Amino acid sequence: MSFKLNNRFKSISGFVLAIGLFFAVPSFASQDTVVVDTTKATEAVAVDAAATGANVVDSATTAKTEVAASADASTTKVDAAKEEKKIDPQVYKNFIYYVLLFLVICTVVAVIGKVISIYELTNKMNRRHNPLASNTFQASLLFIFLFVFLGGVYYSYSHHGGMAWRDAVTEHGAKIDTMFIITTVITTFVLVITHILLLTFTFIYRMKKNGKAYYLPHNNTIEKIWTIVPAVVLTVLVLFGFFTWRSITNVPEDLQKSALQIEVLGEQFAWSVRYPGADGVIGKRNYKMTTPTNPYGIDFNDKNSWDDIQGSDIVIPVNKSVRFHIVSKDIIHSFYIPDFRVQINAVPGMTNYFQFTPTVTTEEMRERMNDYKYDYVMLCNKICGSGHYNMQKKVVVVTEAEYKEWLATQNKYFTEDLQKEFAAKDAKTPQLKDSVNVTASLN
Protein backbone atom coordinates (compact mmCIF):
# COMPACT_ATOMS: atom_id res chain seq x y z
CA MET A 1 0.00 0.00 0.00
CA SER A 2 2.75 2.42 1.03
CA PHE A 3 4.60 1.65 -2.23
CA LYS A 4 1.48 2.51 -4.28
CA LEU A 5 0.89 5.69 -2.31
CA ASN A 6 4.45 6.73 -2.89
CA ASN A 7 4.01 6.14 -6.62
CA ARG A 8 0.85 8.20 -6.74
CA PHE A 9 2.65 11.01 -4.95
CA LYS A 10 5.49 10.88 -7.46
CA SER A 11 3.15 11.06 -10.44
CA ILE A 12 1.29 14.02 -8.92
CA SER A 13 4.52 15.92 -8.33
CA GLY A 14 5.67 15.03 -11.86
CA PHE A 15 2.45 16.49 -13.24
CA VAL A 16 2.85 19.64 -11.17
CA LEU A 17 6.48 19.87 -12.32
CA ALA A 18 5.38 19.76 -15.98
CA ILE A 19 2.76 22.47 -15.46
CA GLY A 20 5.24 24.58 -13.46
CA LEU A 21 7.86 24.33 -16.20
CA PHE A 22 5.30 25.24 -18.87
CA PHE A 23 4.40 28.48 -17.11
CA ALA A 24 8.04 29.23 -16.27
CA VAL A 25 9.13 29.27 -19.94
CA PRO A 26 11.06 32.58 -20.15
CA SER A 27 9.82 33.43 -23.67
CA PHE A 28 6.33 34.16 -22.28
CA ALA A 29 7.76 36.67 -19.86
CA SER A 30 10.24 38.22 -22.31
CA GLN A 31 7.57 39.13 -24.86
CA ASP A 32 5.43 40.90 -22.28
CA THR A 33 8.06 42.95 -20.56
CA VAL A 34 10.23 44.01 -23.51
CA VAL A 35 7.33 45.31 -25.56
CA VAL A 36 5.86 47.29 -22.68
CA ASP A 37 9.22 48.79 -21.70
CA THR A 38 10.18 49.97 -25.18
CA THR A 39 6.84 51.66 -25.83
CA LYS A 40 7.21 53.56 -22.58
CA ALA A 41 10.76 54.54 -23.49
CA THR A 42 9.74 55.66 -26.98
CA GLU A 43 6.93 57.82 -25.64
CA ALA A 44 9.13 59.43 -23.01
CA VAL A 45 11.99 60.20 -25.39
CA ALA A 46 9.61 61.42 -28.08
CA VAL A 47 8.16 63.95 -25.64
CA ASP A 48 11.68 65.04 -24.61
CA ALA A 49 12.69 65.40 -28.22
CA ALA A 50 9.69 67.57 -28.99
CA ALA A 51 10.55 69.81 -26.00
CA THR A 52 14.27 70.23 -26.85
CA GLY A 53 13.37 70.79 -30.48
CA ALA A 54 11.19 73.71 -29.45
CA ASN A 55 13.87 75.24 -27.12
CA VAL A 56 16.75 75.06 -29.57
CA VAL A 57 14.95 76.65 -32.48
CA ASP A 58 13.52 79.52 -30.45
CA SER A 59 13.65 82.16 -33.15
CA ALA A 60 12.70 79.82 -35.97
CA THR A 61 9.16 79.39 -37.27
CA THR A 62 6.76 76.82 -35.79
CA ALA A 63 7.00 74.74 -38.95
CA LYS A 64 10.77 74.34 -38.48
CA THR A 65 10.27 73.33 -34.83
CA GLU A 66 7.88 70.64 -35.86
CA VAL A 67 10.32 69.30 -38.44
CA ALA A 68 13.15 69.21 -35.85
CA ALA A 69 10.95 67.50 -33.29
CA SER A 70 9.72 64.86 -35.68
CA ALA A 71 13.27 64.17 -36.90
CA ASP A 72 14.46 63.70 -33.29
CA ALA A 73 11.50 61.50 -32.55
CA SER A 74 12.20 59.30 -35.55
CA THR A 75 15.83 58.74 -34.49
CA THR A 76 14.70 57.76 -31.00
CA LYS A 77 12.28 55.31 -32.56
CA VAL A 78 15.21 53.62 -34.31
CA ASP A 79 17.01 53.42 -30.93
CA ALA A 80 13.94 51.82 -29.41
CA ALA A 81 13.81 49.25 -32.19
CA LYS A 82 17.43 48.31 -31.44
CA GLU A 83 16.69 47.95 -27.74
CA GLU A 84 14.06 45.35 -28.48
CA LYS A 85 16.76 42.84 -29.37
CA LYS A 86 18.30 42.93 -25.89
CA ILE A 87 16.82 40.73 -23.19
CA ASP A 88 15.22 42.77 -20.46
CA PRO A 89 16.61 42.02 -16.92
CA GLN A 90 13.00 41.63 -15.83
CA VAL A 91 12.92 38.37 -17.81
CA TYR A 92 15.50 36.78 -15.47
CA LYS A 93 13.61 38.05 -12.44
CA ASN A 94 10.41 36.54 -13.79
CA PHE A 95 12.14 33.25 -14.47
CA ILE A 96 13.51 33.03 -10.93
CA TYR A 97 10.07 33.94 -9.58
CA TYR A 98 8.44 31.08 -11.49
CA VAL A 99 11.13 28.60 -10.40
CA LEU A 100 10.62 29.59 -6.74
CA LEU A 101 6.85 29.42 -7.09
CA PHE A 102 7.20 25.96 -8.57
CA LEU A 103 9.42 24.77 -5.70
CA VAL A 104 6.90 26.13 -3.18
CA ILE A 105 4.05 24.24 -4.89
CA CYS A 106 6.15 21.04 -4.91
CA THR A 107 6.83 21.40 -1.18
CA VAL A 108 3.14 21.95 -0.40
CA VAL A 109 2.17 18.86 -2.44
CA ALA A 110 4.90 16.82 -0.71
CA VAL A 111 3.69 17.87 2.76
CA ILE A 112 0.04 17.06 1.95
CA GLY A 113 1.07 13.62 0.54
CA LYS A 114 3.09 12.82 3.65
CA VAL A 115 0.27 13.91 6.01
CA ILE A 116 -2.21 11.65 4.16
CA SER A 117 0.14 8.65 4.23
CA ILE A 118 0.80 9.14 7.96
CA TYR A 119 -2.98 9.32 8.58
CA GLU A 120 -3.57 6.07 6.67
CA LEU A 121 -0.68 4.30 8.40
CA THR A 122 -2.00 5.30 11.84
CA ASN A 123 -5.47 4.02 10.88
CA LYS A 124 -3.97 0.72 9.78
CA MET A 125 -2.02 0.36 13.02
CA ASN A 126 -5.20 1.01 15.01
CA ARG A 127 -7.10 -1.47 12.76
CA ARG A 128 -9.59 1.22 11.83
CA HIS A 129 -8.62 1.22 8.18
CA ASN A 130 -11.62 0.78 5.82
CA PRO A 131 -10.49 0.45 2.17
CA LEU A 132 -14.08 1.02 0.96
CA ALA A 133 -14.53 4.34 2.79
CA SER A 134 -13.05 6.44 0.00
CA ASN A 135 -15.18 4.52 -2.52
CA THR A 136 -18.44 5.67 -0.91
CA PHE A 137 -17.00 9.15 -0.60
CA GLN A 138 -16.08 9.32 -4.30
CA ALA A 139 -19.48 7.91 -5.39
CA SER A 140 -21.29 10.47 -3.21
CA LEU A 141 -19.20 13.27 -4.70
CA LEU A 142 -20.18 12.15 -8.21
CA PHE A 143 -23.85 12.01 -7.19
CA ILE A 144 -23.64 15.56 -5.78
CA PHE A 145 -21.91 16.61 -8.99
CA LEU A 146 -24.96 15.36 -10.95
CA PHE A 147 -27.16 18.02 -9.28
CA VAL A 148 -24.52 20.73 -9.69
CA PHE A 149 -24.21 19.79 -13.36
CA LEU A 150 -27.98 19.74 -14.03
CA GLY A 151 -28.33 23.07 -12.20
CA GLY A 152 -25.51 24.46 -14.38
CA VAL A 153 -27.26 23.25 -17.55
CA TYR A 154 -30.52 24.87 -16.45
CA TYR A 155 -28.79 28.14 -15.51
CA SER A 156 -26.87 28.19 -18.77
CA TYR A 157 -30.00 27.71 -20.88
CA SER A 158 -32.19 30.12 -18.93
CA HIS A 159 -29.53 32.84 -18.49
CA HIS A 160 -27.26 32.67 -21.57
CA GLY A 161 -29.87 31.16 -23.91
CA GLY A 162 -31.88 34.38 -23.94
CA MET A 163 -28.73 36.40 -24.59
CA ALA A 164 -27.78 34.26 -27.58
CA TRP A 165 -31.19 34.14 -29.16
CA ARG A 166 -32.68 36.79 -31.40
CA ASP A 167 -35.19 36.19 -34.19
CA ALA A 168 -33.69 35.88 -37.65
CA VAL A 169 -34.34 38.84 -39.95
CA THR A 170 -34.12 36.99 -43.27
CA GLU A 171 -36.56 34.66 -45.05
CA HIS A 172 -34.30 31.60 -44.92
CA GLY A 173 -33.24 32.40 -41.31
CA ALA A 174 -36.50 30.96 -39.96
CA LYS A 175 -35.68 27.54 -41.48
CA ILE A 176 -32.22 27.52 -39.86
CA ASP A 177 -33.75 28.51 -36.51
CA THR A 178 -36.27 25.63 -36.65
CA MET A 179 -33.44 23.21 -37.38
CA PHE A 180 -31.35 24.66 -34.57
CA ILE A 181 -34.21 24.30 -32.05
CA ILE A 182 -34.93 20.67 -33.01
CA THR A 183 -31.23 19.74 -32.75
CA THR A 184 -30.89 21.52 -29.40
CA VAL A 185 -33.98 19.79 -27.94
CA ILE A 186 -32.81 16.31 -28.99
CA THR A 187 -29.19 16.77 -27.86
CA THR A 188 -30.25 18.32 -24.53
CA PHE A 189 -32.61 15.38 -23.86
CA VAL A 190 -29.77 12.88 -24.54
CA LEU A 191 -27.30 14.92 -22.45
CA VAL A 192 -29.61 14.99 -19.38
CA ILE A 193 -30.68 11.32 -19.59
CA THR A 194 -27.14 9.94 -20.08
CA HIS A 195 -25.76 12.01 -17.20
CA ILE A 196 -28.53 10.98 -14.83
CA LEU A 197 -27.91 7.30 -15.66
CA LEU A 198 -24.11 7.57 -15.53
CA LEU A 199 -23.81 9.40 -12.21
CA THR A 200 -26.72 7.64 -10.44
CA PHE A 201 -25.39 4.19 -11.38
CA THR A 202 -21.89 5.02 -10.08
CA PHE A 203 -23.53 5.79 -6.73
CA ILE A 204 -25.99 2.86 -6.57
CA TYR A 205 -23.52 0.24 -7.83
CA ARG A 206 -20.41 1.43 -5.98
CA MET A 207 -18.19 -1.28 -4.46
CA LYS A 208 -19.71 -2.52 -1.18
CA LYS A 209 -18.50 -4.94 1.43
CA ASN A 210 -20.57 -7.97 0.37
CA GLY A 211 -21.50 -6.72 -3.07
CA LYS A 212 -21.23 -9.09 -6.02
CA ALA A 213 -20.68 -7.98 -9.58
CA TYR A 214 -22.77 -9.49 -12.33
CA TYR A 215 -20.55 -10.46 -15.22
CA LEU A 216 -22.19 -9.48 -18.53
CA PRO A 217 -19.74 -9.97 -21.41
CA HIS A 218 -22.20 -9.54 -24.26
CA ASN A 219 -25.87 -8.76 -24.91
CA ASN A 220 -27.13 -8.51 -28.46
CA THR A 221 -30.38 -6.71 -27.59
CA ILE A 222 -28.54 -3.89 -25.79
CA GLU A 223 -26.01 -3.64 -28.63
CA LYS A 224 -28.83 -3.30 -31.18
CA ILE A 225 -30.65 -0.62 -29.18
CA TRP A 226 -27.64 1.59 -28.61
CA THR A 227 -26.52 1.30 -32.21
CA ILE A 228 -29.83 1.68 -34.04
CA VAL A 229 -31.43 4.47 -31.94
CA PRO A 230 -28.54 6.99 -32.24
CA ALA A 231 -28.03 6.04 -35.90
CA VAL A 232 -31.68 6.82 -36.72
CA VAL A 233 -31.65 10.08 -34.74
CA LEU A 234 -28.39 11.26 -36.36
CA THR A 235 -29.60 10.31 -39.85
CA VAL A 236 -32.78 12.35 -39.35
CA LEU A 237 -30.76 15.36 -38.11
CA VAL A 238 -28.22 15.16 -40.94
CA LEU A 239 -30.89 14.76 -43.65
CA PHE A 240 -32.91 17.60 -42.18
CA GLY A 241 -29.81 19.82 -42.28
CA PHE A 242 -28.95 18.68 -45.80
CA PHE A 243 -32.39 19.52 -47.22
CA THR A 244 -32.56 22.86 -45.39
CA TRP A 245 -29.13 23.86 -46.73
CA ARG A 246 -30.10 22.80 -50.26
CA SER A 247 -33.31 24.83 -50.12
CA ILE A 248 -31.24 27.91 -49.13
CA THR A 249 -28.35 27.53 -51.56
CA ASN A 250 -30.06 26.03 -54.64
CA VAL A 251 -31.58 29.18 -56.03
CA PRO A 252 -33.19 28.88 -59.50
CA GLU A 253 -31.16 30.58 -62.22
CA ASP A 254 -33.75 33.27 -63.09
CA LEU A 255 -33.92 34.32 -59.42
CA GLN A 256 -30.12 34.40 -59.28
CA LYS A 257 -30.06 36.84 -62.17
CA SER A 258 -32.89 39.08 -60.98
CA ALA A 259 -31.26 39.58 -57.55
CA LEU A 260 -29.14 42.58 -56.61
CA GLN A 261 -25.49 41.49 -57.05
CA ILE A 262 -22.88 42.60 -54.53
CA GLU A 263 -19.26 41.44 -54.30
CA VAL A 264 -17.38 41.26 -51.02
CA LEU A 265 -13.60 40.82 -50.95
CA GLY A 266 -11.86 39.69 -47.76
CA GLU A 267 -8.18 40.28 -47.05
CA GLN A 268 -5.96 40.55 -43.98
CA PHE A 269 -7.57 42.56 -42.28
CA ALA A 270 -10.38 44.33 -44.07
CA TRP A 271 -13.41 43.83 -46.25
CA SER A 272 -14.10 45.71 -49.49
CA VAL A 273 -17.55 45.89 -51.02
CA ARG A 274 -18.27 46.30 -54.75
CA TYR A 275 -21.65 47.25 -56.15
CA PRO A 276 -22.45 46.99 -59.86
CA GLY A 277 -23.16 50.32 -61.50
CA ALA A 278 -26.17 51.14 -63.64
CA ASP A 279 -25.59 48.01 -65.79
CA GLY A 280 -26.29 45.75 -62.78
CA VAL A 281 -23.25 43.60 -63.65
CA ILE A 282 -20.09 43.39 -61.54
CA GLY A 283 -16.98 43.63 -63.73
CA LYS A 284 -14.32 40.93 -63.81
CA ARG A 285 -11.54 40.75 -61.29
CA ASN A 286 -8.05 39.42 -61.96
CA TYR A 287 -5.63 39.11 -59.05
CA LYS A 288 -2.70 39.60 -61.47
CA MET A 289 -3.91 43.16 -62.06
CA THR A 290 -3.54 44.12 -58.40
CA THR A 291 -1.44 47.30 -58.12
CA PRO A 292 -1.09 50.05 -55.47
CA THR A 293 -3.65 52.14 -57.39
CA ASN A 294 -5.90 49.15 -58.06
CA PRO A 295 -5.65 47.20 -54.78
CA TYR A 296 -8.89 45.33 -55.50
CA GLY A 297 -7.41 43.83 -58.69
CA ILE A 298 -10.31 44.87 -60.92
CA ASP A 299 -9.88 44.02 -64.59
CA PHE A 300 -10.62 47.34 -66.31
CA ASN A 301 -10.39 45.67 -69.73
CA ASP A 302 -13.92 44.51 -68.86
CA LYS A 303 -16.16 47.50 -69.53
CA ASN A 304 -18.69 46.23 -66.96
CA SER A 305 -16.20 47.23 -64.27
CA TRP A 306 -16.04 50.91 -65.27
CA ASP A 307 -19.17 51.90 -63.36
CA ASP A 308 -18.58 49.59 -60.34
CA ILE A 309 -19.17 51.35 -57.05
CA GLN A 310 -17.20 51.24 -53.81
CA GLY A 311 -19.48 50.74 -50.79
CA SER A 312 -18.28 52.19 -47.48
CA ASP A 313 -20.65 49.82 -45.65
CA ILE A 314 -22.92 47.02 -46.78
CA VAL A 315 -26.21 48.76 -47.50
CA ILE A 316 -29.07 46.63 -48.86
CA PRO A 317 -32.76 47.24 -49.62
CA VAL A 318 -35.38 45.45 -47.52
CA ASN A 319 -37.53 42.63 -48.97
CA LYS A 320 -35.35 42.36 -52.04
CA SER A 321 -33.27 39.32 -52.91
CA VAL A 322 -29.53 40.05 -52.64
CA ARG A 323 -26.85 37.77 -54.09
CA PHE A 324 -23.44 38.10 -52.48
CA HIS A 325 -20.32 37.03 -54.40
CA ILE A 326 -17.76 36.28 -51.72
CA VAL A 327 -14.05 36.24 -52.62
CA SER A 328 -10.72 36.42 -50.82
CA LYS A 329 -7.44 38.06 -51.71
CA ASP A 330 -5.06 36.08 -49.51
CA ILE A 331 -6.23 33.36 -47.12
CA ILE A 332 -9.57 31.91 -46.03
CA HIS A 333 -11.91 34.35 -44.29
CA SER A 334 -15.57 33.89 -43.46
CA PHE A 335 -18.51 36.13 -44.32
CA TYR A 336 -20.79 36.00 -41.28
CA ILE A 337 -23.88 38.07 -40.42
CA PRO A 338 -25.36 36.54 -37.24
CA ASP A 339 -28.74 38.33 -37.39
CA PHE A 340 -29.25 37.11 -40.97
CA ARG A 341 -28.17 33.50 -40.27
CA VAL A 342 -25.67 33.91 -43.09
CA GLN A 343 -22.21 32.39 -43.05
CA ILE A 344 -19.97 31.23 -45.87
CA ASN A 345 -16.21 31.08 -46.35
CA ALA A 346 -14.29 33.54 -48.51
CA VAL A 347 -11.78 31.29 -50.28
CA PRO A 348 -8.88 32.54 -52.45
CA GLY A 349 -9.14 31.38 -56.05
CA MET A 350 -12.89 30.76 -56.06
CA THR A 351 -16.17 32.62 -55.61
CA ASN A 352 -18.79 31.50 -53.10
CA TYR A 353 -22.35 32.75 -53.26
CA PHE A 354 -25.02 33.42 -50.67
CA GLN A 355 -28.40 34.74 -51.74
CA PHE A 356 -30.95 35.92 -49.19
CA THR A 357 -33.75 38.39 -48.59
CA PRO A 358 -33.59 40.68 -45.54
CA THR A 359 -37.03 41.28 -44.02
CA VAL A 360 -36.44 43.85 -41.24
CA THR A 361 -34.79 47.24 -41.72
CA THR A 362 -32.15 48.52 -39.32
CA GLU A 363 -34.61 51.19 -38.18
CA GLU A 364 -37.32 48.60 -37.35
CA MET A 365 -34.78 46.41 -35.57
CA ARG A 366 -33.64 49.36 -33.42
CA GLU A 367 -37.24 50.00 -32.37
CA ARG A 368 -37.85 46.31 -31.73
CA MET A 369 -34.79 46.12 -29.47
CA ASN A 370 -35.35 49.55 -27.96
CA ASP A 371 -31.70 50.28 -28.73
CA TYR A 372 -31.30 53.24 -31.06
CA LYS A 373 -27.61 52.60 -31.65
CA TYR A 374 -28.05 49.00 -32.76
CA ASP A 375 -26.51 47.92 -36.08
CA TYR A 376 -26.35 44.63 -37.94
CA VAL A 377 -22.75 43.63 -38.43
CA MET A 378 -20.82 41.39 -40.81
CA LEU A 379 -17.81 39.75 -39.17
CA CYS A 380 -14.97 37.56 -40.30
CA ASN A 381 -15.65 34.24 -38.61
CA LYS A 382 -12.37 32.53 -39.43
CA ILE A 383 -9.42 33.32 -37.17
CA CYS A 384 -7.20 34.72 -39.92
CA GLY A 385 -4.35 36.48 -38.08
CA SER A 386 -3.45 39.17 -35.57
CA GLY A 387 -5.94 41.76 -36.91
CA HIS A 388 -8.85 39.30 -37.24
CA TYR A 389 -10.88 41.05 -34.53
CA ASN A 390 -10.92 44.17 -36.65
CA MET A 391 -12.45 42.53 -39.74
CA GLN A 392 -16.01 43.75 -39.65
CA LYS A 393 -18.40 45.92 -41.63
CA LYS A 394 -21.66 47.58 -40.72
CA VAL A 395 -24.69 46.16 -42.52
CA VAL A 396 -27.57 48.58 -43.01
CA VAL A 397 -30.99 47.45 -44.26
CA VAL A 398 -33.01 50.35 -45.69
CA THR A 399 -35.97 50.99 -47.97
CA GLU A 400 -35.43 50.78 -51.72
CA ALA A 401 -35.56 54.61 -52.09
CA GLU A 402 -33.01 55.14 -49.30
CA TYR A 403 -30.78 52.51 -50.89
CA LYS A 404 -30.75 54.30 -54.26
CA GLU A 405 -30.07 57.62 -52.54
CA TRP A 406 -27.11 56.13 -50.65
CA LEU A 407 -25.66 54.39 -53.72
CA ALA A 408 -25.60 57.70 -55.62
CA THR A 409 -23.28 59.17 -52.96
CA GLN A 410 -20.65 56.39 -53.18
CA ASN A 411 -17.40 56.58 -55.17
CA LYS A 412 -16.52 54.60 -58.26
CA TYR A 413 -13.59 52.15 -58.33
CA PHE A 414 -12.47 53.47 -61.72
CA THR A 415 -11.05 56.74 -60.39
CA GLU A 416 -9.69 59.51 -62.61
CA ASP A 417 -6.11 58.45 -61.82
CA LEU A 418 -6.88 54.90 -62.85
CA GLN A 419 -8.59 56.06 -66.03
CA LYS A 420 -5.45 58.04 -66.99
CA GLU A 421 -3.22 55.08 -66.13
CA PHE A 422 -5.43 52.78 -68.17
CA ALA A 423 -5.53 55.16 -71.16
CA ALA A 424 -1.71 55.52 -71.10
CA LYS A 425 -1.29 51.74 -71.05
CA ASP A 426 -3.73 51.37 -73.95
CA ALA A 427 -1.97 54.04 -76.01
CA LYS A 428 1.09 51.74 -76.05
CA THR A 429 -1.00 48.88 -77.49
CA PRO A 430 -2.75 50.24 -80.62
CA GLN A 431 -5.09 47.25 -81.00
CA LEU A 432 -6.95 48.46 -77.92
CA LYS A 433 -7.55 51.96 -79.36
CA ASP A 434 -11.32 51.45 -79.10
CA SER A 435 -11.34 51.26 -75.35
CA VAL A 436 -9.14 54.35 -75.10
CA ASN A 437 -11.79 56.36 -76.84
CA VAL A 438 -14.46 55.06 -74.53
CA THR A 439 -12.24 55.82 -71.53
CA ALA A 440 -11.77 59.34 -72.82
CA SER A 441 -15.51 59.75 -73.19
CA LEU A 442 -15.96 58.60 -69.59
CA ASN A 443 -13.76 61.48 -68.47
Ligand SMILES: [Cu+2]
Ligand atom coordinates in the same frame (compact mmCIF):
# COMPACT_ATOMS: atom_id res chain seq x y z
CU1 LIG B 1 -10.53 37.22 -41.76
